[in-house]
Structures are given as structure tokens and as C-alpha cells.
Amino acid sequence: MTPLLDGSAQGIAAAVEGGFASAVEVTEAALGRIEARDDAYGAFTDIVARRALAKAAAIDAARARGERVGPLAGAPFAVKNLFDVKGLATRAGSKINRDLPPAAADATLVAKLEAAGAVLVGALNMGEYAYDFTGENAHDGPSRNPHDLAHMAGGSSGGSGAAVAGGLVPIALGSDTNGSIRVPSSFCGTFGLKPTYGRLSRARTFPFVASLDHLGPFARSVTDLALAYDAMLGRDSDDPAQADVAPMPSALTLHDGIGDLRIAKLGGWFARSGDPCAFEAVDRVAAALNATRTVELAGAAKARAAAYLITMAEGAALHLGRLRTRAQDFDPDVRDRLIAGAMLPGAWVAQAQKFRRIFHTQALDLFRDVDILLAPATPVRAPKLGQRTFTLDGEELLLRPNIGLFTQPISFIGLPVVAVPVWTAGERLPIGVQVIAPPWREDLALRVARALERDGVVSAPVAHVP
Amino acid sequence: MMAPPFDPGALADAAAPLLGIPLTAESRAQAIVHLSIAAQQAELLLSAGIGDEDEPAPVYRP
Numbered sequence: 001m002t003p004l005l006d007g008s009a010q011g012i013a014a015a016v017e018g019g020f021a022s023a024v025e026v027t028e029a030a031l032g033r034i035e036a037r038d039d040a041y042g043a044f045t046d047i048v049a050r051r052a053l054a055k056a057a058a059i060d061a062a063r064a065r066g067e068r069v070g071p072l073a074g075a076p077f078a079v080k081n082l083f084d085v086k087g088l089a090t091r092a093g094s095k096i097n098r099d100l101p102p103a104a105a106d107a108t109l110v111a112k113l114e115a116a117g118a119v120l121v122g123a124l125n126m127g128e129y130a131y132d133f134t135g136e137n138a139h140d141g142p143s144r145n146p147h148d149l150a151h152m153a154g155g156s157s158g159g160s161g162a163a164v165a166g167g168l169v170p171i172a173l174g175s176d177t178n179g180s181i182r183v184p185s186s187f188c189g190t191f192g193l194k195p196t197y198g199r200l201s202r203a204r205t206f207p208f209v210a211s212l213d214h215l216g217p218f219a220r221s222v223t224d225l226a227l228a229y230d231a232m233l234g235r236d237s238d239d240p241a242q243a244d245v246a247p248m249p250s251a252l253t254l255h256d257g258i259g260d261l262r263i264a265k266l267g268g269w270f271a272r273s274g275d276p277c278a279f280e281a282v283d284r285v286a287a288a289l290n291a292t293r294t295v296e297l298a299g300a301a302k303a304r305a306a307a308y309l310i311t312m313a314e315g316a317a318l319h320l321g322r323l324r325t326r327a328q329d330f331d332p333d334v335r336d337r338l339i340a341g342a343m344l345p346g347a348w349v350a351q352a353q354k355f356r357r358i359f360h361t362q363a364l365d366l367f368r369d370v371d372i373l374l375a376p377a378t379p380v381r382a383p384k385l386g387q388r389t390f391t392l393d394g395e396e397l398l399l400r401p402n403i404g405l406f407t408q409p410i411s412f413i414g415l416p417v418v419a420v421p422v423w424t425a426g427e428r429l430p431i432g433v434q435v436i437a438p439p440w441r442e443d444l445a446l447r448v449a450r451a452l453e454r455d456g457v458v459s460a461p462v463a464h465v466p
Numbered sequence: 467m468m469a470p471p472f473d474p475g476a477l478a479d480a481a482a483p484l485l486g487i488p489l490t491a492e493s494r495a496q497a498i499v500h501l502s503i504a505a506q507q508a509e510l511l512l513s514a515g516i517g518d519e520d521e522p523a524p525v526y527r528p
Contacts (some may be wrong), residue, residue, distance in 0.1 A: 139486055141485075167487075210525075211524060224471035293512055297515065301510060302510055302511050302513075302514045303509045303510040306507075306509075306511050307502060308504070308507045309507055309508060309511065312500070312504055320485070320487075323487050324487055325486070327487065327493070332493070335493065336496035336497050336499075336500060339487055339489070339497045339500075340498075340499075340500035340501045340504060341500075341504075342479075342481070342487060342497050343478060343481040343482075343497070343501060348504070348511065349510060350522065351512060351516050352511060353522035353523050353524060354520045354521070354522045356518045356522065357512055357522060357523045358514070358520060360523065361512055398499075398503075401503060423480075
């Protein structure tokens with residue numbers, strides 16, 4: 001079963017569909033691998049073995065009856081523990097939420113993946129209340145980077161990155177408010193998709209910043225990323241924030257190559273304040289795509305500032321009651337940022353929302369002339385666990401607030417992004433590049449990522465067993 | 467008229483009791499660090515020349 005678990009969800013589904021493996025066998029093997037390896041990775045907080053085996057048995061029974069079993073049949077997946085899983089308290093990385101009653105129903109995206117045949121095996125570690133870029137958690141311990149256990153998995157979807165990179169599951173779901181899919185993808189060397197803001201349903205997930213929250217998949221192949229994304233498309237009346245936009249599946253064009261797409265690197269803000277390796281990775285991707293142009297998003301620094309302020313204020317508003325009554329039960333690093341957020345002048349936040357529209361207009365103007373933008377995903381490779389500061393352009397900065405320098409301006413205006421992992425000979429850890437598309441064009445970002453994967457420029461290998 | 471210098475300590479001390487948030491010495495110190503970062507971000511943002519007629523991004527649609 002090892003080759004199947006180290007391979008793709010697509011490969012597992014083909015094996016189950018073709019009768020070469022049963023869904024129960026795959027699920028048992030995945031549960032055994034999680035049991036054997038996850039003490040090292042710290043990726044899982046909950047295992048739902050009974051549910052998983054029952055789902056797998058249902059898939060095998062459906063196949064035996066000659067029914068279609070779905071494009072992800074038998075593929076194990078897991079979700080960041082801010083997704084509702086029926087029967088579990090949705091802890092969202094916190095101690096406080098463990099007091100909530102068990103969820104009465106699954107999150108919409110969990111149900112959609114299961115409808116495509118995937119098998120939920122558990123819930124994943126995350127930074128408390130998603131206010132985190134490190135993957136560390138004061139209550140559950142850190143998610144560790146499977147490629148070097150002394151290093152961060154990244155956050156806040158740290159368990160999602162670690163579970164996929166560690167070969168525990170081929171697909172995981174995470175959330176991304178300011179970079180929480182793209183940062184762990186960069187640190188752990190996985191593919192990650194942050195769709196357009198409003199594209200996928202957020203129903204029955206624990207929020208952080210309503211203006212900026214997105215959900216999306218992690219995977220070790222672009223095809224799996226696209227399969228998961230396509231399976232999760234569709235209007236959901238349970239999510240009032242979802243946009244009324246027609247679904248655009250990516251499968252039909254995924255393997256078309258870059259064709260005549262106009263691709264450019266982002267300069268300015270996106271070409272400074274990082275380790276050289278971050279920019280070298282962008283250069284390698286750009287060279288492979290014959291992208292010679294560099295363009296500017298002039299308002300990026302202000303966009304990042306605005307995203308920062310909206311996050312502080314909306315996050316604090318969400319948690320104000322808990323800050324009043326249960327301050328001692330928060331992770332101190334999260335609590336004190338939220339306390340500061342509760343004190344922000346309202347005028348700053350109102351101006352930030354005005355600037356969001358201005359910056360959105362700037363980006364749409366740029367996309368008249370370009371189809372895809374390239375930028376670093378993180379300014380550095382994964383820092384060591386426990387590291388508090390890093391030095392960028394000669395200035396020592398707090399690490400937690402600044403890992404998202406390059407992701408925040410992009411999610412601020414909700415653009416779809418695929419994070420692709422770049423490896424350098426002699427380095428144990430990867431670093432990611434953002435492949436950024438115009439609003440609602442996830443298909444373009446996935447198509448470019450697939451072309452890079454096909455040409456061997458980017459890849460997401462399973463980490464060596466610890 | 468020039469805005470007075472931003473004093474995060476004064477803001478924290480005034481706002482915490484108004485918000486009903488208990489503030490330990492450790493939390494106060496860290497909140498001041500984060501308010502100072504926020505003030506730097508706000509200064510940058512407010513230099514953007516945002517106009518009176520600029521609409522904010524989220525538009526409520528009844």
C-alpha cells in the first residue's frame with residue numbers, strides 16, 4: 001500500500017475504481033501510517049477512524065453494485081480543525097472552543113469532498129484561532145516540518161501542510177486569511193490553492209476575519225489540487241458571503257500548458273525584504289515560463305498595511321467577549337495581538353476598507369496587460385521552531401507578524417493563487433512561489449502550476465520517514 | 467494641525483477598562499508593541515490619499 005499512499009489521490013481513486021485496491025484497505029493503511037508517524041509531525045488533533053472505515057466500506061459496496069464512486073474514491077483527506085466535523089467540537093486551535101458542543105453537521109466543503117468519494121480521516125492542528133504564521137500551538141504543541149523536524153510547518157494551517165508533506169494524506173483543507181495556506185505550502189513544500197474570495201463555501205467553519213477569510217486545498221500534485229477544487233465548487237445557500245459567480249471547473253484546461261498566457265514577475269514590494277532564495281525561486285519559475293517582464297503593483301505596501309489593520313480589528317471584534325472573560329485561556333501570543341486589535345481607532349479600519357477598493361482597481365488595471373503574476377510566497381525558508389525574530393534587509397523584525405509580507409497584499413483583494421514549491425540542490429527545505437491569477441480564474445493559476453510541475457520545475461515529494 | 471504623537475501606552479491604559487479587558491503587565495507590554503506596529507501601518511495607509519468619495523470594498527446589498 002506504500003506506493004499508493006506516497007502517490008496521489010488520483011492514483012488511489014484509479015486503483016479503487018479499477019478494483020486493484022479497496023477503499024477499506026487504503027483507509028486502514030492511512031490510519032496506520034498516521035499512527036506510526038504523526039507523533040513526529042504533530043499534524044493531527046483528532047482521528048475519526050470509525051467514521052472513515054464506514055465511509056470506505058460504503059464506497060467499496062457501491063463499487064460492488066456497479067455504481068460510480070467519484071473522482072476521489074477512497075482517497076484519505078483531513079481538515080484544519082476549524083472545519084466542522086460532525087461529532088467533534090470545532091476547536092479552531094484553541095483551548096476555549098473545546099467547551100463548545102460537538103458539531104451537528106459537517107462543513108459544506110467536507111461534505112462535498114466526501115460526495116466525490118474522498119474519506120475524511122481526521123482534523124488537523126493549527127495556530128490558535130488562525131492568527132498565526134508559524135504552525136505553533138500553545139495547547140496542542142507545534143506542527144513540525146516533515147522535511148526538517150526542527151523547523152516550523154508554517155501557519156496557521158500548519159497541520160495541513162505537515163500532513164500532506166509527511167505523506168499522511170494526499171489532500172488536506174486549510175484556511176487562508178492573510179497567507180495561511182500559502183505560508184505552510186511554502187515551508188512544507190506542498191501545492192496549495194487559495195481560491196478567489198467568495199468562491200468556495202465557508203459554511204460551518206469557525207471564522208477569523210470575515211472580510212478576508214478563504215478556504216482551500218493542499219496536495220502533492222496539481223492534478224489532486226484541481227480535483228479537490230473542482231469537487232468543492234458550487235453555490236451553497238448556507239453561506240451568505242459566497243459570491244454569486246458561476247463555477248468554472250479547472251479539469252478541462254489543466255493540461256493545456258501555458259500557451260500564449262502573458263506572465264510577469266511582480267517587482268517593487270515583492271522584490272525586496274526577503275532572503276535571496278525567495279527571489280531566486282521566483283526567477284527560476286519565471287525563466288521556465290519565459291516570463292521576462294517585471295510589473296509593479298504600486299500600492300502593495302499600503303495594501304499589506306490595510307490587511308494588517310482589518311485583521312487586527314475584525315479578529316478582535318470576533319473574540320472580544322472571550323478576551324473579557326477567558327483571557328488566561330488564550331495562547332498569550334495570540335491574545336495580546338487581539339487585545340491591541342480591540343483598541344484600534346475605527347477610522348483606521350474604515351480607511352483600510354476604502355483602500356481595498358482602490359487597490360483592487362489597480363490590480364484589475366494590471367490584469368488588462370498580464371494574465372499571471374509571480375511573487376514569492378514567503379520571505380524565508382521555514383524558520384526554526386521557537387524562533388521569534390528574523391532579519392530582513394538588515395532590520396530585525398518580529399517573525400509572527402511579518403512572515404506574510406508577500407501573501408497579505410494578494411489575499412487583501414481576494415485574488416486566486418496557487419503556491420508552488422521550489423527546491424534547491426543541497427537544501428533540505430523548499431520555498432514557495434505564488435502563481436497569481438485575475439479574480440475567478442483559478443483555472444489559469446492551476447494550468448500554469450501544472451505546466452511547471454510537468455516540466456520538473458516544481459514538485460512536492462513526500463518527506464523521508466523520521 | 468499636526469496629529470499628536472501616538473502614545474500606545476496611554477491608549478492601552480484608557481481603552482482596556484472601557485473594553486472590560488483585564489490587562490496584566492505582560493499583556494500590556496505586548497499590546498503596546500502591537501499597537502505601535504499598527505500605528506506604523508496606519509501611518510503608511512493614511513498617506514495613500516484616500517478620497518472622500520472613495521467607496522469601501524464591502525458594499526451591503528439588501
